[in-house]
Amino acid sequence: MQDRTTPSRRTVLAATAAAAVTAAGASALTLAPTPGFADSRSRLEQLISRMSLEEKVGQLFVMRVYGHSATTPDPADADANLREIGVRNAAELIRRYHVGGIIYFAWAHNTRDPQQIAGLSNGIQRAGLEQATPIPLLISTDQEHGVVARVGRPATLMPGAMALGAGGSRADAREAARIAGAELAATGINQNYAPVADVNVNPANPVIGVRSFGADPDAVAGLVAAQVKGYQSAGITATAKHFPGHGDTMGDSHYALPTIQHTREQWDELDAPPFRAAIAAGVGSIMTAHIVVPSLDPSEDPATLSRPIVTGILREELGYDGVVVTDALDMAGVRQRYGDDRVPVLALKAGCDQLLNPPKLDVAWSAVIEAVRSGELTERRLDESLMRILQLKTRLGLLRHPFVSPREVVRTVGARAHLTAADRIAGRTTTLLLNEKGLLPLSRRSHPRVLVVGADPASPSGTTGPPTAIIARAFTALGFTAAARPTGITPTGANVNEAVAAAVGVDVVVVVTYNLTADSPQRTLVFRLAETGVPVVTVAVRNPYDVAQLTGSGIAASLAAYGWTDVEVRAAVRVMAGRAGPEGTLPVPVPHAEDPAQVLYPTGYGVMY
Template structure:
């Protein structure tokens, strides 16, 4: 589809974007309900007694089924609320029992919908905005219809559901390397403005986990770093940035997912921190987020015996969510689960028990259950059977409606006309992302002053290495992007993808190609002692051609690559970070990034090879 084209509504033949007149008509019922009891309703930060009276009046007119629906945030396939592609209709029927997003809202009255690129929700900016408006139109057109809180995981770096031409910023660890809270706040503000222009009003970012375990398979560069105070400062800055743009930020994953060697998507991690260590390490960024006025906090599917010896995941733990988060930390905002389809929350209980136990623990929003029908009916049955009270549901619904009120959704849920064109991927935003990225690249090794490369003596550059799946809307695989950026900076660069596990034949091909180059740039991706990537780099170094390694994910690779002439940490393989690394290699900018995590020796992990704060310049 042409960028900027409106998605057609097959039911009416008109565009999905409503006119301003239809907006006012569709929201009139909600506004009137909120204004009941006297006085005109004006959207304001939720939680005031005046506002709460109106929200409680609205809740009192909801049916039990509508209340249950408000608690759920669900995925749905398709680029359109009413006319998705047939394959997406089939996927919706198989997984959810509805054909479209509009049917999902009508059947279950869900309070939220989450967008994913793999669900084909995020093809282009205008399409996303039209999808958002279509969902709102479907929901507001129902009896007692409420606006939907649309969310996504737009962390930037290695996790971004909305790709180009939207502006993509360096991820958390890169920002941690840059060390500028102002940059973190600016990135959040700009990214938030673009999300709002797409109708996405809740972002599951920033990550507040303190990554103290180099073997962490699920957090890593999604964290700002290993120092809790530094992470706290960056988290608070991003919270303020996102929320100043009218998007709810979400700090995750409470009570802290930074010290685990198990991925909660596929297993059940156990965090062995003592209560004292948790308070001094994991809790620090969450306290900062709460002080910064965080709108929502996401739970982790992890066990922390020191906080709750019952052996339940934190998502289902009353001592952790109500006792600590609500009680000790004083948080009264929205608590959202991590995806209920993840193994970490399904290991101990069935899919019918998980949502009920989450609500009993203190959760407000139930995110993406594997079967919405099972989860929705389980909550309904628990209320009718007395295990959950309707008053308990009302507590969570009030928090959710407070947030929707604060965001202005109860006043006008639609994307303003022209917002996409004025806001998303503007030249000013793209320049801002490049300027911030330029301050994040970290130089750890520079033997004999190899960098910056000379256009005179190193003109012909071979770019090889890992090419993980490119982020949505990138200019191509990392080797291609790096080669193009270096060529644009005056070098003659060619790309040769060798992958994350190069075969012997691939290694031989790369070594042969290096024979005709003046320098080799190799992108590495989580190198281990037995990794074929390490063999590739060793063989390239043995050719005698200068080798520059660029870590395109975790910065720990340097411990496995002692022979390289230079080593840079880019912290991601997104275009903006690869372009920044290319500018450092070419000498267009001097590296100023500093390690936000320590790098241990490969032969003795108890010894630090490069400490937090290390970074060379020239």
């Protein structure tokens, strides 16, 4: 491909980047504008004018890639890249398609440990600078914390969104995001797909739930703004998602195309406030949702492909001129009505800027190029998105300083002060919903022997094991005699019988629950254990609605932890053992199980000792 950048310019950029990667003690990125080549819009326009069509199109894509290294992935990862993308590694991906961003996933083996992540990031940025037009990349991930975390230990894992909603502190939300942002920045990740700005008003929502701060739009708006400021003060860009609001759905857009039936007035009242707050806080990017909202666009196109929603509402009504990134284009919600060649073109026509993770990059990339050549899209339209993306890269300092220092990784990721802050913040989130006859707090004198049973959901990256094991270890550390006997999310009859037999001779049984339903075998486990006469305490480690399924069970106490990372579960143990008070209150209402129209526990509810 013809080199459309002058040698002197390429030399300056490459030299600056090379110096940065070897500089001792390189500092975290900042959002302050950087002096020099990339400061002015006119300079960026000059850069864009020298780019080929292929380069411009590539800059709009954010793509997955397998492997822990940009150039030498494990053989299995290289094979996966060849099958799915037609390249062997990240460096080849960047050379062939000129992509403007890479998204990290744990399952793609991108996030093995902090030093490896930093090395991968530096390798990606080096490949970006070795292109004909050298441009660093936005490196992104979904580090929401709580149940969605791509970067795990030894990184600091904070309580998730609904736990922070239970704590209710904007200062805590901002501090959690600042710490998380600093650790991401140290590893070279500069765009986080968080915070979730959806207002979870539907208890049956299968995809958002505890990923939301709660059900009150004003409370959610305040916490979203706090996290935007926290992340961006640490030198990365936040991403408010999923516009125009994914909180009231019965479907999961990974597997279907959900419809939100809010009227325009309901949308203004319920869904819009957190996004307005994010925009007012200066959020660098906003992610669209693959949902249908007929009151906002009667065409029934998903919001990602809807010009009335993306351009008409987000751009024109809300006044947002930052980067709009699609949710992943390999999700079923955006692929049901159109083929993989049409989706990226329609997303750009709707007003999106970044095209995230298409299932077949060659098809998507070629389709956008052909749409320009045929006149369906204009280069001017591409340049609008490209300018927003380059301006964001400029504000992040990437055009001058794209690399990270290994010493900064050691100094920042999992720092003692960060871990202490995580425990402190988590300590204000646990919610006590039921405490019959004042069973809690437990004491080593009256209830020294503790049996922990129940669900063992797949561990997110930030845990040291299933929640039953974490709880048992935490009780033991406080001087109790505790044993764990995980029974799983779907315990068998044999599992239940074994747990009941193990309860003989103990002083209290703690049952970990995970999204109980009326016919859940977890519910059978709780009822059978309560029948033994041993006091039973339940701890919900995902949605807080579990307690509604336990009416009449005879349990002695029930808590909501909102997640099962170490910090959230340890906080619940401190509450049970009386080492901390139950400061959290419900950020969502809990409806009656048999009559969802009736509220069992309202928003703001919580029992104190």
